[in-house]
Amino acid sequence: MTDQIDQFPVWAAIAVSAFLVLGSTLALIGAIGLARFTTFYERIHAPTLGTSWGAGGIVMASMIFFTISESRIVIHEILIGIFVTVTTPVTLMLLARAALHRDRAENNPVLGKAAKSAAGSTDGAVEER
């Protein structure tokens, strides 16, 4: 790897390094938020930092690196970026809906008053039927 990198231009190295450090820092901030927030509905927002700009920055760094080092356009890493960007909202929405369903079914105090009263009214409607 070293003989391949020694003729690497300095501006490209700085660009790749900046994108790498930016992406991994955002992924780390997202993981810290995942570990430190108190309720599930706060926690589910934190990892999206890692999947939006974290994945974007690291994929961008990889694309710049391989494009410069192989001196041809290499952008197949963009597949990862598109896939992560498309699938993350789907998974998090399904997970949030499952958590809300479970919390409502158990009448969990994590939910606010409004959500609990709404759940109570639907339960009442079910009982009336």
Add this chain to the structure above:
Amino acid sequence: MSSTILLWAISISQSFLAIAMALAVYRMFIGPRAQDRVLGLDTLYVNAMLLLVTFGIRSGRTIYFEASLVIALLGFVATVALAKFLMRGEVIE
């Protein structure tokens, strides 16, 4: 010059992603309910995928790209199946 910058940046990036994976594993173990554990698993596989991309930059090979693509696909399917299981109690109805 440029190889020094790149090696430092890749090392910093890999250690940050490893710490992020450790935090996700921590949430996966202590998570009070099942949905917290599934969320920790989701974060864990995303960070592992990003770590494999940085391994690919470090070694200059494209085989790591394919491995990370496979991890992304299987992790998405796993999280959707687990969320469906939490919602309904079964995966295929």
